[in-house]
Amino acid sequence: DAGVTQSPTHLIKTRGQQVTLRCSPKSGHDTVSWYQQALGQGPQFIFQYYEEEERQRGNFPDRFSGHQFPNYSSELNVNALLLGDSALYLCASSLIGTDTQYFGPGTRLTVL
Amino acid sequence: DQQVKQNSPSLSVQEGRISILNCDYTNSMFDYFLWYKKYPAEGPTFLISISSIKDKNEDGRFTVFLNKSAKHLSLHIVPSQPGDSAVYFCAASEETSGSRLTFGEGTQLTVNP
Numbered sequence: 675d676a677g678v679t680q681s682p683t684h685l686i687k688t689r690g691q692q693v694t695l696r697c698s699p700k701s702g703h704d705t706v707s708w709y710q711q712a713l714g715q716g717p718q719f720i721f722q723y724y725e726e727e728e729r730q731r732g733n734f735p736d737r738f739s740g741h742q743f744p745n746y747s748s749e750l751n752v753n754a755l756l757l758g759d760s761a762l763y764l765c766a767s768s769l770i771g772t773d774t775q776y777f778g779p780g781t782r783l784t785v786l
Numbered sequence: 787d788q789q790v791k792q793n794s795p796s797l798s799v800q801e802g803r804i805s806i807l808n809c810d811y812t813n814s815m816f817d818y819f820l821w822y823k824k825y826p827a828e829g830p831t832f833l834i835s836i837s838s839i840k841d842k843n844e845d846g847r848f849t850v851f852l853n854k855s856a857k858h859l860s861l862h863i864v865p866s867q868p869g870d871s872a873v874y875f876c877a878a879s880e881e882t883s884g885s886r887l888t889f890g891e892g893t894q895l896t897v898n899p
Contacts, residue, residue, distance in 0.1 A: 678829070707886065716790075716875050716889030717830070730886050764829055766887075773818050773837075773879070775887060777829035 676701050678767050678778035686784045687755050695750040695781045699767030705729075706748040707775060708740060709764040717764055723748055724770055752783075760785045789813045790878050792890035799897050805863040807893050809876030812857065816878040820887070821850060821861045824873045833874075834861070866897045 679698045687693050699706050705724045709717035719732035723742035742748045746767075752759055762782050766775035791810045799805045807821075817838040822830035836843040836850045836859070843850050849862045863870055876890040 680829075709887075709889075714891075716877075716891050717887070719886040719888070722886060732886065774820065774832055774835060776832060777822070779827070779829045 678765055678776055680763075680765050680778040680781050682781060683779070684782045684784075686786065688786050689755055689757060691755050691785075692751065692753045693755060693783060695752075695763050695765075695783070697748045697750070697765030697767075697778060699746050699748070699765075700776050703767035703769050703776070704746050705768045705770050706742055706746065707766045707768070708748070708750045709766065709777075710734075711762040711764060711780070713761075720750070755785045757785050759783065788891075789816075790876055790888050790890040792874075792876055792893050794893050795891070796894040796896070799866045799895065801868055801897055801899050802865045805861075805866045805870065805895055805897065807861040807863075807874050807876075807895065809859050809861075809890055810857060811859075811878055813878070813880070813888070814857070815880045816888075817881065818879045818885075819850070819852060819859050820877045820879075821848075822875045822877060823870075824875060824892070830875055863895075866895075868897050868899050871895060871897050 707722040708720040711717040721731045722729045726742045737753045762780045764780045765778045768775045820835040821833040824830045852859045873892045877887040879885040
């Protein structure tokens with residue numbers, strides 16, 4: 675049973691660039707959520723996708739956008755990168771109607 | 787506005803003894819609570835959860851207690867093992883159906899042999 679997978683593992687970008695992170699949900703799951711975890715803090719909710727639509731959104735600027743594909747996989751896009759966007763980006767999947775989210779290993783983004 | 791708080795950044799316990807990790811919340815709309823464990827360079831791993839209609843849930847060595855009136859929950863690990871050393875996050879959601887999770891800052895648990 676494949677768990678949640680994310681790519682790439684690590685990424686280094688410079689300020690002003692754009693980045694795309696990818697996530698494949700756990701087998702059988704149809705809902706994908708994205709979180710940002712800064713050093714020494716808990717994960718912060720960015721947004722959630724279900725049926726290829728953004729279902730909920732946290733307190734993040736429009737520079738953060740996403741997409742969900744028909745196979746339930748998802749992308750997180752961040753435009754005009756800032757130094758403060760350096761963080762671990764976590765993807766979590768769940769099945770609609772259930773309560774627990776399962777996390778992938780994350781993508782470590784460093785913005786120089 | 788930190789709606790979920792874990793006031794102890796770290797906890798050190800001897801192997802075989804009980805570990806108690808605490809979590810407080812302020813949002814009375816939260817009705818589902820989860821504990822995750824995180825090792826370095828890995829994503830959070832789901833441990834145990836509890837619905838607001840219960841006050842206790844057990845799974846092996848792990849027990850979560852919920853005190854709704856105090857808006858407080860705790861995770862008990864008995865007996866603690868060195869492999870339990872990790873960062874533990876408390877999380878809460880306002881509704882079921884995989885809704886957004888609000889996390890605490892985490893507690894680093896160290897279990898000494």
